[in-house]
Amino acid sequence: MRGSTDDMMRLPIFVLGAGVSGAMAGGRLRDQVPIARNFLFGVFEWFGELGLFCVRLIRAALTPPYEFGELLRQCDAIGSKSLPLVALAGAATGVVLSLQTRDSLTRFGAKAFLPAVIVFSIIKESGPIITGLIVSGRVGAGIGAELGSMKVTEQIDAMEASAVDPYKFLVATRVAACILMLPLLTVASNFCGIFMGWVANTLSEPISLRLFFEDGFKNMEFTDYIPPILKTAVFGLTIGIVSCFQGIRTSGGTEGVGRSATSSVVLSSLFVILADVILVRLILMIWG
Amino acid sequence: MDLQKAFGEQKVLKGISLEVRRGETVAVLGRSGGGKSVLLKLIIGLQTPDGGSIQIADKEITQLDENQLNEVRKRVGFLFQQAALYDSLTVEDNVAFPLTRHTKMSSAERNNRAHELLADVGMDRDLGKMPSEISGGMQKRVGLARALALDPEIILFDEPTAGLDPITAAEIGDLIVNLKRKRKMSALVVTHDVHGANAYSDRMVLLHEGNIAAEGTFDDLQGSQDEFVKQFFSYGSR
Numbered sequence: 001m002r003g004s005t006d007d008m009m010r011l012p013i014f015v016l017g018a019g020v021s022g023a024m025a026g027g028r029l030r031d032q033v034p035i036a037r038n039f040l041f042g043v044f045e046w047f048g049e050l051g052l053f054c055v056r057l058i059r060a061a062l063t064p065p066y067e068f069g070e071l072l073r074q075c076d077a078i079g080s081k082s083l084p085l086v087a088l089a090g091a092a093t094g095v096v097l098s099l100q101t102r103d104s105l106t107r108f109g110a111k112a113f114l115p116a117v118i119v120f121s122i123i124k125e126s127g128p129i130i131t132g133l134i135v136s137g138r139v140g141a142g143i144g145a146e147l148g149s150m151k152v153t154e155q156i157d158a159m160e161a162s163a164v165d166p167y168k169f170l171v172a173t174r175v176a177a178c179i180l181m182l183p184l185l186t187v188a189s190n191f192c193g194i195f196m197g198w199v200a201n202t203l204s205e206p207i208s209l210r211l212f213f214e215d216g217f218k219n220m221e222f223t224d225y226i227p228p229i230l231k232t233a234v235f236g237l238t239i240g241i242v243s244c245f246q247g248i249r250t251s252g253g254t255e256g257v258g259r260s261a262t263s264s265v266v267l268s269s270l271f272v273i274l275a276d277v278i279l280v281r282l283i284l285m286i287w288g
Numbered sequence: 289m290d291l292q293k294a295f296g297e298q299k300v301l302k303g304i305s306l307e308v309r310r311g312e313t314v315a316v317l318g319r320s321g322g323g324k325s326v327l328l329k330l331i332i333g334l335q336t337p338d339g340g341s342i343q344i345a346d347k348e349i350t351q352l353d354e355n356q357l358n359e360v361r362k363r364v365g366f367l368f369q370q371a372a373l374y375d376s377l378t379v380e381d382n383v384a385f386p387l388t389r390h391t392k393m394s395s396a397e398r399n400n401r402a403h404e405l406l407a408d409v410g411m412d413r414d415l416g417k418m419p420s421e422i423s424g425g426m427q428k429r430v431g432l433a434r435a436l437a438l439d440p441e442i443i444l445f446d447e448p449t450a451g452l453d454p455i456t457a458a459e460i461g462d463l464i465v466n467l468k469r470k471r472k473m474s475a476l477v478v479t480h481d482v483h484g485a486n487a488y489s490d491r492m493v494l495l496h497e498g499n500i501a502a503e504g505t506f507d508d509l510q511g512s513q514d515e516f517v518k519q520f521f522s523y524g525s526r
Binding site for chain 2: 149150153154155157158159160161162163164165
């Protein structure tokens with residue numbers, strides 16, 4: 001099963017390789033069949049194990065006693081410690097968006113819409129997805145490596161032997177902290193992005209912060225603001241579950257820990273992007 | 289009884305039957321990869337046997353649900369091979385961890401209890417250190433203090449002296465002897481160290497190819513005519 005994540009990450013290479021070699025030599029295509037079969041088995045096995053993991057996680061999360069102390073510690077590790085990076089990424093997005101959009105809007109004579117374009121694009125998409133991807137990189141790798149290291153050094157076994165459920169103490173707290181912290185981090189990222197968008201705009205053509213905010217938020221409604229923020233709670237759930245799952249099933253010593261950290265980042269980023277596509281569609285269907 | 293465990297095609301335990309009486313210390317010897325550590329993990333419920341039964345104080349472990357199993361685990365201490373200390377917690381917090389989770393002690397009571405346990409293993413001067421700041425032998429002492437935190441009736445040792453210098457190994461051996469004398473608990477010790485085991489165990493069991501090759505006192509096993517037992521004890525004496 002260890003190879004299944006690697007198999008998943010090899011998918012594009014395999015598809016490309018199968019296409020080229022299949023076109024060149026039909027005989028060699030036959031050789032690819034067992035690889036494809038193993039890959040499919042690996043994918044199904046991975047999702048099956050993930051399902052069992054989620055069942056155990058839900059059971060652990062819903063039954064007392066609740067680990068509030070550890071939850072607070074994880075909120076600090078995941079939330080407060082990610083804040084500088086998320087704020088910086090948000091600020092950079094705001095600056096770049098302001099510089100790029102200003103040029104484009106000027107060409108079309110729509111420069112007056114610049115505040116609204118910055119505010120709408122940051123709040124509705126750039127802020128949430130950038131926060132999701134930054135957190136999946138920083139937190140996903142951290143959780144994958146930490147739980148992986150605990151697994152290979154038997155710390156998780158020691159916890160279980162002490163009659164403490166590691167799903168309750170380690171997994172549920174991290175997943176809950178990710179769900180709670182992602183929306184808050186997104187709000188911070190959005191604020192930094194919009195503020196720095198104003199700063200970049202003001203350096204080219206001075207405008208008061210109040211006017212910038214008034215123009216930007218003039219046509220924004222409650223339903224434009226809340227769904228994208230709540231969407232990030234699903235990103236948090238995805239990052240928490242995938243990285244805890246990858247961490248807790250680590251095997252193979254320090255090499256395995258490295259593999260878990262990498263696969264946590266790759267898979268959680270991938271699932272955040274997929275979740276974003278689905279959620280944007282859902283939000284548009286529900287709120288238009 | 290009749291404990292079986294396989295990993296894929298490899299049968300690690302082929303029907304082991306072993307009894308540890310109250311207050312008795314039994315050493316389980318055998319070659320590396322012979323299923324000794326697996327035996328301990330089956331007893332504490334970290335792994336599930338393919339066949340057979342495990343009874344701790346009249347409770348059939350294989351039939352228990354998670355909550356019932358946790359109640360039994362509170363009565364069993366486990367010292368892991370590499371001590372398995374939580375590396376994000378200090379020495380003191382590692383020992384207090386089971387107390388925090390399973391007792392209603394106040395913070396001061398927990399700290400006092402942790403100090404007492406650490407003093408018993410000679411580690412009361414390193415309370416605030418992190419596991420990465422202490423040596424392997426010291427980690428084992430702290431692991432032992434943590435295993436004793438809930439006053440277990442049974443304690444399982446997985447290679448308590450492996451990887452330690454002879455002096456530290458002897459000190460850990462002395463700690464096991466003192467524990468036996470002071471707390472009168474049952475102990476199952478998995479080890480390669482034949483002479484160390486002789487110092488602290490009442491009885492020895494030698495595993496070979498998933499079965500019990502020999503059982504008895506050190507003298508019984510040393511006098512055995514079985515080829516594997518003779519070979520194991522002759523290499524173990526070097």
